[in-house]
Amino acid sequence: MRIESDCFALPKAGNRRDEYEDASHSSTHVHKETTICRFAIADGASESSFADLWANLLASGYCYGRFDGKPLHKSVSPLSKAWQRKINGSGRELPWYAQEKLSSGAFSTLAGITFRMTAEDGAAAAFDAIAVGDSCMFHVRGDAIIASFPLSTADEFQHRPVLISSNAANNGQLKSFVSKWSGTAEAGDAFWLMTDALACWFLTRYKEDRSSAMKQINSLASEQDFHHLVQEERRRLLKNDDVTLLRLKLVKGK
Amino acid sequence: MYSAEISRSNPSCFLFVIDQSGSMSDPFGASTKAESVSDAINRLLQNLVIKCAKSEGIRDYYHVGVIGYGAGVGPAFGGVLAGKEMVSISEIADNPTKLDKRLKKVPDGAGGLVDQLVKFPVWFEPVANGGTPMCEAMRTAHTVLSQWISEYTHCFPPVVIHITDGESTDGDPTPEMEQLRALSTDDGQVLLFNLHISDSPSAAELRFPETADALPDSYSRVLYEGASPLTPFMIRVANQEYDLNLSDGARGFVLNADLTLVIQALDIGTRPANLR
Numbered sequence: 397m398r399i400e401s402d403c404f405a406l407p408k409a410g411n412r413r414d415e416y417e418d419a420s421h422s423s424t425h426v427h428k429e430t431t432i433c434r435f436a437i438a439d440g441a442s443e444s445s446f447a448d449l450w451a452n453l454l455a456s457g458y459c460y461g462r463f464d465g466k467p468l469h470k471s472v473s474p475l476s477k478a479w480q481r482k483i484n485g486s487g488r489e490l491p492w493y494a495q496e497k498l499s500s501g502a503f504s505t506l507a508g509i510t511f512r513m514t515a516e517d518g519a520a521a522a523f524d525a526i527a528v529g530d531s532c533m534f535h536v537r538g539d540a541i542i543a544s545f546p547l548s549t550a551d552e553f554q555h556r557p558v559l560i561s562s563n564a565a566n567n568g569q570l571k572s573f574v575s576k577w578s579g580t581a582e583a584g585d586a587f588w589l590m591t592d593a594l595a596c597w598f599l600t601r602y603k604e605d606r607s608s609a610m611k612q613i614n615s616l617a618s619e620q621d622f623h624h625l626v627q628e629e630r631r632r633l634l635k636n637d638d639v640t641l642l643r644l645k646l647v648k649g650k
Numbered sequence: 651m652y653s654a655e656i657s658r659s660n661p662s663c664f665l666f667v668i669d670q671s672g673s674m675s676d677p678f679g680a681s682t683k684a685e686s687v688s689d690a691i692n693r694l695l696q697n698l699v700i701k702c703a704k705s706e707g708i709r710d711y712y713h714v715g716v717i718g719y720g721a722g723v724g725p726a727f728g729g730v731l732a733g734k735e736m737v738s739i740s741e742i743a744d745n746p747t748k749l750d751k752r753l754k755k756v757p758d759g760a761g762g763l764v765d766q767l768v769k770f771p772v773w774f775e776p777v778a779n780g781g782t783p784m785c786e787a788m789r790t791a792h793t794v795l796s797q798w799i800s801e802y803t804h805c806f807p808p809v810v811i812h813i814t815d816g817e818s819t820d821g822d823p824t825p826e827m828e829q830l831r832a833l834s835t836d837d838g839q840v841l842l843f844n845l846h847i848s849d850s851p852s853a854a855e856l857r858f859p860e861t862a863d864a865l866p867d868s869y870s871r872v873l874y875e876g877a878s879p880l881t882p883f884m885i886r887v888a889n890q891e892y893d894l895n896l897s898d899g900a901r902g903f904v905l906n907a908d909l910t911l912v913i914q915a916l917d918i919g920t921r922p923a924n925l926r
Binding site for chain 2: 491
């Protein structure tokens with residue numbers, strides 16, 4: 397089995413491309429006879445600074461296997477140091493407000509999923525996933541969501557989620573806010589990873605009209621399609637925020 | 651209502667109205683009322699700036715004005731901003747009159763707190779001079795905000811933060827406060843918050859009360875009655891993030907307490923629950 401993926405992303409309307417603070421990443425490693433495919437999205441919190449850098453470090457860190465086995469706050473520690481190094485490396489003297497903001501750290505969600513596939517698996521693959529915050533993933537079969545993680549209704553999206561901070565002092569309570577999920581997927585299944593605004597919109601649309609909501613995501617073929625969809629829906633149900641969609645499809649064969 | 655997006659293309663506005671009258675030189679705790687007021691406004695401005703700080707600098711989500719009232723009534727900025735009625739938040743950020751150093755308690759990651767030396771920007775020094783023309787101050791605020799609203803009709807309505815010891819010398823400010831609150835954009839009415847610095851012996855710290863029952867004197871009652879009800883979003887933030895347990899009737903009034911919540915509870919994007 398193999399996984400086809402495509403990714404769509406757009407900044408908040410009114411913001412420049414370089415002000416986009418979500419992140420996405422993917423990786424494939426072959427370990428002995430197992431192929432490990434990892435995918436992650438992250439959403440840097442808009443009220444923190446250098447959040448794009450932090451979201452990128454978390455998403456790529458997940459895909460490089462830095463979150464395997466250890467408690468999350470420990471896995472995050474080397475990434476915090478990398479975040480600090482990159483900012484200090486710029487060499488410029490920061491104004492008072494930037495210094496104050498830096499001491500609070502950056503904040504980001506993380507949703508990552510790992511598929512483990514061996515030659516004997518045939519038409520099924522085991523997966524496990526973690527999430528902190530309100531970035532979501534949907535396990536899709538045919539034209540139905542068969543699982544939604546970690547949130548499953550539009551009402552659950554709040555403005556104040558507990559997020560992963562680049563400052564260890566803010567991660568004291570993190571352990572209780574890490575959601576975990578595992579299961580098995582079949583060839584033909586799809587997984588859609590979405591940051592909060594898009595996920596909330598999708599759940600609302602799905603409740604309103606399931607088949608048309610599925611079609612809206614399934615039929616996206618290009619960046620232009622995504623751009624058009626987001627622009628249209630921002631006039632209706634989609635909150636103006638950075639949006640990221642990572643669309644995965646499990647396909648038979650090598 | 652109160653749902654307009656606050657962004658650089660749709661900014662909102664904060665107007666600070668500060669009592670600088672002679673009575674502000676009265677002792678208050680370890681200092682004077684005037685010192686408490688300047689501390690409060692410096693802290694609020696600092697919070698506002700930090701809320702808008704991003705890696706590339708300050709995003710101008712807000713315009714800010716400050717009206718002082720005492721010997722006179724008018725714009726109260728010092729330094730290079732002197733005489734200006736309304737400036738962008740980035741101008742505020744870049745123009746404190748000085749940077750003090752203060753100790754701040756920060757979490758140590760192990761459930762405790764440690765002292766950290768931080769820069770404390772100062773825009774306002776304590777001033778205490780003249781009467782307390784609160785009515786005139788509210789009328790001036792009305793003029794300033796009418797002008798702002800005519801330019802930003804669709805934006806989130808202005809937030810007025812009024813800091814005083816409450817003893818108006820030019821009459822009962824109730825009608826003026828009412829007129830100020832009656833101003834509105836398409837998104838809602840002006841939000842008036844009153845911060846009362848009171849040295850009344852029975853004045854205990856009070857935040858966003860739902861009734862006037864615990865208020866110590868008539869000055870407090872006037873300020874309580876004059877304040878806007880908190881918006882549903884502010885009540886949600888107060889309860890979720892500040893553990894305040896407020897219900898729908900909560901008013902934008904505090905007695906000898908911090909108004910930081912008002913600044914934090916305006917939505918410019920995701921604010922993590924663990925960002926303090």
